[in-house]
Amino acid sequence: MNKLLSVLQIKYPILQGGMGNISNAVLTAAVSEAGGLGTIGAGTMTPAQVESIIEQTKQKTDKPFSLNVALGVSPYSVELLKLAVKHELAAVTLSAGNPAPFLPMLKEAGFQVLTVVASVKQAKKAQEAGADIIIAEGYEAAGINSSLETTTLTLIPQIMEAVSLPVVAAGGIGDGRGLAGMLALGASGVQMGTRFVATQEAPFHDYYKERVLAATDHDTVIVGRSVGKIRRLMTTPYSMQLLQAEKNGISADKFNELTTEDHHCKGALEGNEQDGFLNGGQVSGLITDIPSVHELLERMMKEAREQLRRASEDLL
Template structure:
């Protein structure tokens, strides 16, 4: 068992968090992660309305009595989103952990503090993490360039970003982007993080509510099978390399505007991928870490394996490399 200030703050058994993922962060997955000792996360905007989020929270409570959280990602959207209403539902339903991402969470911090909500803010740069710390968030999730979804515009991989954050932050933080096993957890802890956040790895689990063909595609994918879209728009997103995403990248790189690719990258098409299993039907997010994902376990099997492997690495493999040295005469 690996205990630290992060697990104690959230009341969880293991320092492993399931990140919020559009169309994926639903009750079955979040509950399975929490039941296995990690922190499951519901994705607020996966639910069509705030009331649907309320129902999903209640459904999750029927599946687990362990802590779980809600992700709220505030990003530019084609259609206006009632973010305030989603926040109110989460708070009213007694959610005590909220993962924020995208825009600054400052407008909601007074409400969160009033209701004792622990806030984990996702950041892709140390400067953003330090700003979030000043705002009073309880922890941050540091996303390296390897991550699925939005890696920011600095292109700093976790091997540099994690220790850079550790040198500057005083609040707990977890590492995100490129984590799938015990090796990753041990490495993150060694670099100064308090735990890990995984998205792609949790997509390829038994309880993940996506089509089995998508899970199998992740298992069969390599670290080379992702592509960065929206770079010219400075809203970079890492997605699976397929016909749709490749076409969109080519259009934008040749001077196209968002309007020219909107029909290709629409969220409804990405949702269709997850529901129908046609991995060429739209643009869908996945991380480079798919290159080291080789099976589709239950969440209990996965988390137990990660903790066991990380413990073995820390206690045995690394410890056995230490040798006693004789004093220099």
């Protein structure tokens, strides 16, 4: 049996990535109800805001879902983890920081702990610290990214050789072919963010969804290299402004000011392309429709099974 399904008690090996301050109960619950693992991304939201989303999600589904705490982003990491304990969530996802100091408390509370890594070294340290699942993210992924810029295709097999835990592949996956490819590399499942943006349940601005649907294979851009704050965004007027500001020698503090979650919300929730940005992964170029979350997961599983069957037959 797939180890990931057993550990998380889910039907399909498909996880939702954390979405920062645009995270919401509707999409999280839809992913869990469809058989995947929905995730609430805490971003920089206050504990009260996150607790409200947790409570709303629990009203919409009794299936497992996770709380993603970006340790290096949120000023409320400890308080948020206490919320997860209070509400007896099934899992916690730790990203953007060192998970080791938080793992003893979470393990004592009985959580399945997922940790996001971008290198073999990080994966080994997470396993040694007591993590249950490794999410290995390549720099094809949307949003905040590792400055290492390692691709998912090369990262997954190297991490598979380095750890014995279930590994989830993230970055560049949006259909059944991607799922099949990651399973063939040894991963136990996949995590997706951009693909879930373009679903019927996702309560984001139509402009965001339209930009994803219209994207070509080169319609995302990396910003933040000059200040050591890597982000992958959709190519929009605002992301072009950020690139120009880097060329002009923007400071790290000013860059951080221009890429706060407030600007994220302006882009994704208000459709404001002049004052806000849209996170978007390289997989955007593959996305051409807006199905329901249930339709998407069912289709992906069917495609993955067919792809693996054809690949196996071709080798015989």
